[in-house]
Amino acid sequence: MSKKVQKQEPSRGSMLIPVFAAAALIISAAVYIVFKLTQQTASLKWADYDECGWS
Numbered sequence: 001m002s003k004k005v006q007k008q009e010p011s012r013g014s015m016l017i018p019v020f021a022a023a024a025l026i027i028s029a030a031v032y033i034v035f036k037l038t039q040q041t042a043s044l045k046w047a048d049y050d051e052c053g054w055s
Helices: 012-045
Strands: none
Touching: none
């Protein structure tokens, strides 16, 4: 008498959670990089005016 051990397959929802978490992490990192680049270029645009007090 041997009992067969059935393997439980993970549900579709539990498989999609890590995929969505990774996608959210990648998207948020890309948004952060774009934000920092635009912020840096904006500060470089007005860097010449920092010394004369017009900023």
